[in-house]
Amino acid sequence: MGYEPQADFGTPASKSEKLVTLTIDGRAITVPEGTSVMRAAAESGGSIPKLCATDNVKSFGSCRLCLVEVDGMRGTPASCTTPVMEGMNVHTQTPRLQKLRKGVMELYISDHPLDCLTCSDNNDCELQDNAAAVGLRDVRYGYSGDNHLGLATDTSNPYFDFDPSKCIACSRCVRACDEVQGTFALTIEGRGFASKVSAGTSMDDFLSSECVSCGACVQACPTATLQEKPMKEIGKPERAVVTTCAYCGVGCTFRAEMRGEQLVRMVPWKDGKANRGHSCVKGRFAWGYAQHKDRILNPMIRKSINDPWQEVSWDEAIAYTASEIKRIKDNYGARALGGVTSSRCTNEEAFLVQKIIRAGFGSNNTDTCARVCHSPTGFGLSTAFGTSAGTQDFDSVMDSDVILVIGANPTDGHPVFASRMKRRLRQGAKLIVVDPRRTDIVRSPHIEADFHLPLQPGTNVAVLTALAHVIVTEGLAAEAFIKERCDWDEYQEWAEFVSRPQNSPEFLEPVTRVKAEDIRGAARLFATGGNGAIYYGLGVTEHSQGSSTVLAIANLAMVTGNVGRRGVGVNPLRGQNNVQGSCDMGSFPHELSGYRHITDNVARKLFEDDWGVTLDPEPGLRIPNMLDAAVDGSFKLFYCQGEDILQSDPNTHHVAAGLAAMECVIVHDLFLNETANYAHIFLPGSTFLEKNGTFTNAERRIQLVRKVMEPANGYEDWEITQLMAQAMGLDWNYSHPKEILAEIARLTPTFAGVSWERLDAEGSLQWPVNEKFPDGAPIMHVDGFVRGKGKFVVTDYVPTDEKTGPRFPLLLTTGRILSQYNVGAQTRRTGNVAWHPEDLLEMHPVDAEDRGLKDGDWARLASRAGETTLRVQVTDRVAPGVVYTTFHHPATQANVITTEYSDWATNCPEYKVTAVQISPSNGPTDWQEEYEEQARRSRRIAGTVTAEAAE
Amino acid sequence: MNIDRLTYMANQIARAFEPQGHDSAVDQAATHINKFWDPRMKKTMLEGDRSGLSPIAAEAMVKVEAYVAARPASAW
C-alpha cells in the first residue's frame, strides 16, 4: 500500500435515515438529511477548499475558505455549516468564489512562515494544499507585518511538538480536545489577529496542562503546528498498514505509517469500529518499547537460575526445550507440565499454546492471565445469560440514558471508550459511579455523576443487593420483561431474598458505608431513567466475591429489563487487548475453545479427531493451583508466554517460591521480565508490530493484527510455539496464522463464519458468527437469552476474610493509571514515564496526618503477606481508612503486599482488598534491596556487560 | 497440595451456594469442584483431613468421592 492520508469529508456523517437529493456542480447527489454541503461534495468525489473543518468534529465556520454559491440563496454561505436541502443547486468553483478564497488564503499566508521546503509537514499540509487549490501565487500584504513568527516551540510533550508560529487559529485542535477526547485542555486565547492556542493557563506547557496526550489535536491540526516528533526526525511516511493496538481491551485500530522499516507514527483509523478514529496516549504514541535496547533478541538457556544466561542459536534452544519437556514428562508424568497463554498475544498464538499443552505436553494445565482479571466474568455471565462475554458493542452507549459504572476507571483504563461515554454524558445521560475512589469520571469538565457511591472495598455484593432491594420493594421491577425472558420461579426466590430487611440500604449502611438515601436514589434512577447500561471492571472481579458480584450485576440488568437492545446491557471492560480472545481460545484448564467443558465427550472427540491425539478428560490446574502444586512437588515445568506472573500475580513471595520449586521454567517474552529471574529457558518474543494474527476486544470484535515490520528476534510468536511442537514430534505445518484461524473456526461453533479473508474485507466481526448470526452479533440476547431463560442467582454478601484490625487498620485497593500499562514492561520503556515515573500511595489527609506523613514522604506499606516502601500522595479522592496504589513499577512490588485470597469460583485473586498498616520510612525495605540484587544477578548474560546494567 | 488451602477453597465454594438451600448447595458445590479442580486437588482433599470442612462442603466431598470413583481418568 502506498501512502495516502485517510479521506477527510470535512464534517461528521449524518445518522439520519431520510435522504435528500441535490445537485453540486451539475452532479445529482443523494445523501442523508443533515449532511453538510461540504460533505456531500466530498462524498461525491468533489473537493471544496477548507481549513477549519475536519470530519472528526462539528463544523465551526470560521475560516471562510469553503464558501459556495447556491441558486436562490443570497451571498456565499460556508459549505461546512450549510446543510443540504432537497433540490438545492450548488456551485463550488466559480470566478467569484475563486477570488474570495484567494483573499482569505492570502491573509493566512501573510502570517505564516514560508519555510515549506524545510517544513516537516511539506506535502502533508492542508494549508499548502489549499493555497495550491485556490491558486494563490502572490501575497499582497508582504511577509513583514505583525505576525506570530517569533514564538517558541513547546517541546514539553514527549511525543509531539507545538510550534505556535505555524498556527492558523482554526480551532480544530480545541474542538477535537473538547468533542472527541472530552478533556477540554485547550483554549484559544486572545481575539482576532492576536488569537493563539494555549494548553491550560498561560503558565502551562502541554506537559503541565490537563492534556492527556491522546493525540486528537495533533491529528486534527491542518498544519505542522501540532505534529508528532518522528515526523521531523524520520520524515514523511511512505506507506501505511492498518493494524490493532496491543494495549487495552478497547481494541483501537491504527494506520501504522511507515518509512522503510521505520515506524513514523500510529494514526487512529477512522473506519475502526471500536475507536472511530480516536486513540489514547498508549496506542498512539507508546510503541517505542518495540525497539528498546532492553529487548532480548537471542534465545538463552541456563542450568540453574543462579547461573548467568548463555546465548544459543534458535536450533539449540528449541532442541533443549523439547528435551527438557520430554525429560520431565518421562520422570513425573504429563500432569507435572503446564503453561499460560497470554492475553497480550493473538488468538492464534493463544490457541497454539493451549494446543501444545493439551496435545503435546499431554495435560490440561493451561491457563491465561485472564485468570487474574476477568475469570469471574466468564463464570458469572455464562451462568446468568449463557455466554461468557459482554452484551453490547461500544457504539451502544450512545443510546444509553443511565450509565452505571462499577469498579472501573474508564478514563484511565479504557480511555477511548471513556471519551465516547463522556460524549454521551455531555449530551445528558445520567451517571452513577460505584467506586471507593473518586475517579475522574465522577467529576470532569461538563460531567458530574448524579450519584457517587463510595463504598468500602469488598462490599460490592452488599451494594448491589441493596440496589435490588429498593427496586423490588418499591415496585420498580420490570416484571413483564422478567416473565417473558427469565425463569419466573428463580426470579421470585431471588426477589424474596433481596426484599428481606437485612438487605435494605439502611441496614447495610454500616457495612457499605454508603448513605442509604444515595443507594435509594441511584436505584430509582437506574430502574426508571430509561435505557440503563452497566459497565464494570476489575474492581468487580478481583475480590473473594468476584463471581457473585458479576451475578449480582446480571440480576440488576434483568430486574430492570436492561438486556437485549441498544443502549443497555452488561459490559465488562476488559483489561488487556486480548482478554476476551484468550478466554475464547480454550486457554482455561477446564474448557476447550468456545467454552466447552473438557469432560464433554462430544466436544473433546472433535478435537481428538482433528489433532490425532487422546486428550486428558479431566480439568487441569489454574495458575494459583500450579504454583501450589509446584511448592508441593507435583508440578515441574512451566511455559509462560507473554506474561509476567511474578510481578502481576498476588503474593509475590508465594509466586517466587512456586517458580523456584520448578525444574524448568520457559519464559517466552520481549524482555527479561521479573518471572525470567526464575527461568531456565528464555525464548525472545515478537511485538504486535512484527506479527500477523487477530485480537478480540471487549465487544467480542475480532480484528486483524497485520505485520508492519520483520520480527527483530527472527520469528513471530506462533512460529516459536510451532518450532517447539515440531521438535516434540508433533506434525504442525502452519505457514500463516490464517490457517490457525481456519482451524479455530472449524473447531469452534461461535467462530464458524470467521475467516482471515472476511476480516480483511470487512474490517472486523463480532462473534458469534455462524449460521444464526452470519454477520456477527453487535448486541446479544436480542431474541431471548443464549441459555434460554435468564437465570437469577441469589447472591448474599459474604465479607472477605481479609479484615482490618489493630495491626493492619487500613484497606489497600489497587488500580492503574492512563499512561502506564499493567506491569509496565512496555510503557516504562517509552516516553510515558514523563507522567508516572513511580507508583504512589494515595492516602486521605486524615490518615496521613495521623501518621505524620506529608505529600511526597516515603512510607512503609505492610500487610500480613509482606512489606514495601513507596511515596505518599495525600488526596481526598480516597475515603478515610482506604489507601490506593498502582502496580506499574517492579521496584515497588505492590504485590508483595497482596494476599492469596481469591474469588470463590475462579481463584481470581483478591487484589482489591488488603488490610495494611502504613508508617513513615527512610527508603526501600531490605526485601526490596535483596530483590534488586537477586534480579541483577539473575539477569547476567555470559559474555556481555551491558545486560547487567539494564533496568 | 496444601490441605488447609484446599479446605479453605472448598468452604468458600460451599458458602457461596448456601443461599440456594441445603440440598441444592451440596449438589452445586460438588459439581463446581468436579468441574474446576484437577485430580490431584480432589485426591488431596479426599484423602486428607476433612475435619476443617463446613457441613455443606463435607457433604459435597462425599459426592465428589463418588464421582471420582466412577471415573478412572480422575485418578491421580
Ligand code: SF4
Ligand atoms: S493531546 Fe488530547 S488531551 Fe492533549 S490537548 Fe490534544 S486533544 Fe487535548
Ligand code: SF4
Ligand atoms: S494548532 Fe493547529 S489545529 Fe490548533 S488552531 Fe492552530 S493550526 Fe488549528
Ligand code: SF4
Ligand atoms: S484505548 Fe486501549 S486500544 Fe485504544 S489506543 Fe488506548 S490502549 Fe490502545
Ligand code: FES
Ligand atoms: S472550512 Fe468551512 S468555514 Fe472553514
